[in-house]
Amino acid sequence: MDIWSTLSDTFLDWESMKAVLPEMLKVGLVNTLILAAASVVLGTVLGMVVAVMGLSRRRWLRWPAKIYTDIFRGLPAILTILLIGQGLSPITRHWWGPNPYPLGILALSLIAAAYIGEIFRSGIQSVEKGQLEAARALGFTYTSGMWLIVIPQGVRRVLPALVNQFIALVKESSLVYFLGLLASQRELFRIGQDAAATNGNLSPLLLAGIFYLIITVPLTHLVNYFDKRLREGRPTAELEVEELVHADHR
Amino acid sequence: MPTIADTAPADTTFRAASLELSGIELAFGTNKVLRGVDLVVPAGRTACVIGPSGSGKSTLLRATNRLLEPDAGDIRLGGESVLRSNPDELRRRIGMVFQHFNLFPHKTVLENITLPLRKIKKLTPEGAVAAARIQLELVGLREKESARPGNLSGGQQQRVAIARALAMKPEVMLFDEATSALDPELVKGVLSLMADLASAGMTMIVVTHEMGFARQVADQVAFMDRGVVVEAGAPDKLFTAAESPRLQQFLSQVL
Ligand SMILES: Nc1ncnc2c1ncn2[C@@H]1O[C@H](COP(=O)(O)OP(=O)(O)OP(=O)(O)O)[C@@H](O)[C@H]1O
Ligand SMILES: [Mg+2]
Numbered sequence: 001m002d003i004w005s006t007l008s009d010t011f012l013d014w015e016s017m018k019a020v021l022p023e024m025l026k027v028g029l030v031n032t033l034i035l036a037a038a039s040v041v042l043g044t045v046l047g048m049v050v051a052v053m054g055l056s057r058r059r060w061l062r063w064p065a066k067i068y069t070d071i072f073r074g075l076p077a078i079l080t081i082l083l084i085g086q087g088l089s090p091i092t093r094h095w096w097g098p099n100p101y102p103l104g105i106l107a108l109s110l111i112a113a114a115y116i117g118e119i120f121r122s123g124i125q126s127v128e129k130g131q132l133e134a135a136r137a138l139g140f141t142y143t144s145g146m147w148l149i150v151i152p153q154g155v156r157r158v159l160p161a162l163v164n165q166f167i168a169l170v171k172e173s174s175l176v177y178f179l180g181l182l183a184s185q186r187e188l189f190r191i192g193q194d195a196a197a198t199n200g201n202l203s204p205l206l207l208a209g210i211f212y213l214i215i216t217v218p219l220t221h222l223v224n225y226f227d228k229r230l231r232e233g234r235p236t237a238e239l240e241v242e243e244l245v246h247a248d249h250r
Numbered sequence: 251m252p253t254i255a256d257t258a259p260a261d262t263t264f265r266a267a268s269l270e271l272s273g274i275e276l277a278f279g280t281n282k283v284l285r286g287v288d289l290v291v292p293a294g295r296t297a298c299v300i301g302p303s304g305s306g307k308s309t310l311l312r313a314t315n316r317l318l319e320p321d322a323g324d325i326r327l328g329g330e331s332v333l334r335s336n337p338d339e340l341r342r343r344i345g346m347v348f349q350h351f352n353l354f355p356h357k358t359v360l361e362n363i364t365l366p367l368r369k370i371k372k373l374t375p376e377g378a379v380a381a382a383r384i385q386l387e388l389v390g391l392r393e394k395e396s397a398r399p400g401n402l403s404g405g406q407q408q409r410v411a412i413a414r415a416l417a418m419k420p421e422v423m424l425f426d427e428a429t430s431a432l433d434p435e436l437v438k439g440v441l442s443l444m445a446d447l448a449s450a451g452m453t454m455i456v457v458t459h460e461m462g463f464a465r466q467v468a469d470q471v472a473f474m475d476r477g478v479v480v481e482a483g484a485p486d487k488l489f490t491a492a493e494s495p496r497l498q499q500f501l502s503q504v505l
Contacts, residue, residue, distance in 0.1 A: 134352035134411075136317060138366040138418060139342035148369065153356050 009201060016199040017207045020191065024204075027184060028191040029211055035105060035173035035187060036215070040166050042109035047116025052146075054121050065117065072114035078175055081107040085179040101185065104176035112169050119161045124154030159226040167219050171212065188212060266453040267328035267343075267421035268293040269314070274323035276306075276313050283309045285477035286323070291422075291470070293328075294451040298464035298485075301474035302500060307457040310474070311424045314455065315344040328421065342370060345415030349427040351407040353399035353414070359386070360395040363414045371418065385413035389443060405436030409443060416447075423447065425456040461504055465489055473497045 053065035072080065084107040085100055096102055127150045135145030155162075174189035181190055192208030269291045276284040283306045291297045299307050312318040314325060316337040325332050332340045353362050363382035367373045373381065386392045389409040391402075399407050408428055415423060425444065429437040441460060445467045448454055458464055464471050465485045472482040473494075481494045489505075492498045 128350075128352075130348060130350055130352040131354065133317060134346075134348060134354075136338075137315060137341055137344075137346040137348075138414070139338055139370045140366065141338050144369065148365065149354055153354075156356060 011202055011206050013199065013201045013203040016195060016201060017203050019199075020195040020204045020207060023195075024188065024191055024207060024211060027186055028188040028208065031185060031187040032170070032173055032189075032211075032215070035101070035108065035176060036166075036170040038105045039108035039112055039169050039173065042105065043112030043116055043165075043169065044162075046109060046113035048120055050113055050117030051120035051124060052151075054117060055124060069114045069117055072111050073118070077108075077111050077172055078178060080111055081175050082178055083107075084110070085176070089179075099185070100176060100179035100181060104173075104179055108169060108172060108176070111172070112165060115165050115168075116162065119158045119165060120155065123156075123158035123161075124151055126157055127153045157230065160223045160230070163219055163223045163226065167216050167223075170215050170219070264416070264419055264452060265421055266294045266451055268326075269422050269453055269455070270324075270326040270329075271310075271314060272324050272326075274310065274313055274325070275321045276309060276318060277321055283477055284313060284320070287474070287477070287479055289455070289472055289479060289482070291453055291455060293453055295469040296448040296452075296454040296456060296467055297470045297472055298468035299455060299457045299472050299474055300459070300461070300464060300500070300504075301480075305474045306477045307474055308426050311346065311426050311455065311457060314424060315341045315346055317341070317346075342418060343421045345418060345420035345423045347408070347411050347415055347423065347425045347428045349430050351399070351404070351411045351431075353407055353411055355399050357398075358395065359391065359397050359399065359402070359410050362399065362410060363417045366414070367417055381417055382413075385417045386410070388416070389413045403436060404432045405439050408432065408440045412440075412443060412447075422453045422455070425454065425458070427457055427459065429458070429460060459504065461489070461501075473500065475500070 050065050050068060053061045054069070056062050056065075081104065085103045088103055089098065089100070092103060124146075131153065132142075132145050132150050135149040136142065140148065173187060176187065177190045177193075181187070186194070188208045188211050189205075192205040195204035196202050269289075271287055271289045274284050274287040275282070287306075287310055289297060289299075289310075299310065301307055309318060313320045316325075316333075319337075320333070327340070327343060353359075354365070357365060360379065360382055363385060364373075364375070364378035367378035367381055368375060371378075383392060383395065386395055389412060391406055391409055391413070394402060394406060394410075399410065402410065412428075428444065429440050432440065437460070441463050444454070444456065445463070448467050456463070456468070468485050470482060471485045471488045472479045473488065473492075473496075474480065475496050481488065481492065481497050488497070489501065492501055
């Protein structure tokens with residue numbers, strides 16, 4: 001038996017890759033990007049809410065944040081996705097039909113928010129106490145001192161961890177597959193898997209893998225870039241809207 | 251470097267107010283850190299606060315601008331009690347300078363000064379930049395306006411911090427060991443800036459270990475120990491004819 005030809009039949013069947021490529025691009029890649037981007041945005045916003053609640057001086061805000069984080073970090077992602085995606089669909093199907101995307105995005109975002117909330121919280125907590133004190137000594141209120149001075153610094157410090165979480169989301173978006181997808185709703189993994197079953201080899205899945213890497217590897221480099229900047233002590237200030245606006249006035 | 255005293259166009263003037271602390275008490279849990287502090291600083295005068303570590307000097311400054319809320323006592327600014335007014339508004343009238351500068355590291359030097367001017371004083375961006383540049387000029391750091399605080403020496407950072415506080419047009423300035431974190435060769439520049447500010451007529455409370463500064467610049471020196479002002483008076487008298495044994499002992503250690 002020739003190991004090389006067995007492996008290449010399984011993984012490197014160019015014909016089945018070529019056949020699935022258009023669908024992979026037009027349907028799979030687009031859907032994966034939609035799922036990932038929507039969950040990144042919603043997860044980040046929710047994560048900031050969870051972080052700010054968790055840092056609140058009020059106990060009745062801190063506790064819900066803590067319980068939320070414990071639950072969504074403690075459950076397997078697939079279980080959360082099934083519970084939310086299937087459990088709530090009898091209610092939501094009145095609004096947008098049997099489309100599993102909104103609930104899939106919601107579930108992915110809720111999970112991500114638990115992790116992102118912890119990332120933000122640790123970043124914000126790492127900012128020296130003197131920063132808020134100096135802001136308040138100048139006359140900023142507690143709230144505006146937090147939002148203008150402390151939180152931007154805290155977020156900057158955890159950008160690498162944040163982007164790592166985005167990478168995880170790109171990969172986890174494949175889990176919506178378990179919610180049952182119409183042909184036009186399939187994302188990269190599902191298209192690869194369907195084609196693999198039809199062709200009797202794994203080459204389409206390998207192709208799906210390559211597409212995942214095309215998305216995630218640049219993000220990995222972004223992580224390294226942020227990491228390097230932070231270690232060199234150069235703040236990644238250019239990213240802040242506030243400062244872009246400010247620059248316009250000069 | 252232009253001094254504050256000899257450059258005084260309209261924008262660099264300030265309206266200094268008197269500050270009276272009476273019977274200030276403050277506890278952290280059961281730890282009574284301030285036990286009835288009295289200190290009166292007439293408008294335009296400088297009081298230096300000296301005393302051993304842990305005596306409550308920093309806590310007293312934080313109580314003065316209500317970063318920490320006093321448990322008892324009264325604070326009068328320009329003759330009016332300020333304990334019942336909004337603490338955020340009180341802090342806009344009192345500038346504070348910290349041992350570790352506490353500049354905002356993610357902002358440029360200029361932005362450190364313009365941000366509070368825009369957000370708190372509601373100046374236009376152009377107005378804030380103009381006002382900030384005047385203050386930077388005054389502390390001799392106009393050419394550093396685009397630098398990040400992290401790229402400045404400690405002495406330069408502290409001068410920016412002073413400029414940032416002065417830009418808010420405070421009526422009183424509080425200094426908490428402003429030179430303690432500086433390399434020895436940088437101390438002089440910051441102290442002379444503070445001395446200029448004092449002679450320009452700012453009301454100041456200066457917590458310091460620099461006995462030379464206290465002697466030359468202060469109108470009044472207050473010695474704090476265990477949460478009270480044990481002895482206060484003119485520097486000459488305090489340094490040469492201390493009455494209380496605790497102050498005598500303290501001076502024998504630091505002089
Ligand atoms: N935030 C706080 N919480 C609890 N205790 C505090 C706090 N800040 C200060 N203390 C306590 O109050 C006492 C006085 O502290 P403070 O910092 O006012 O002293 P200090 O005179 O400024 O000393 P140093 O010369 O070392 O700066 C100390 O015993 C300190 O432990
Ligand atoms: Mg202190």
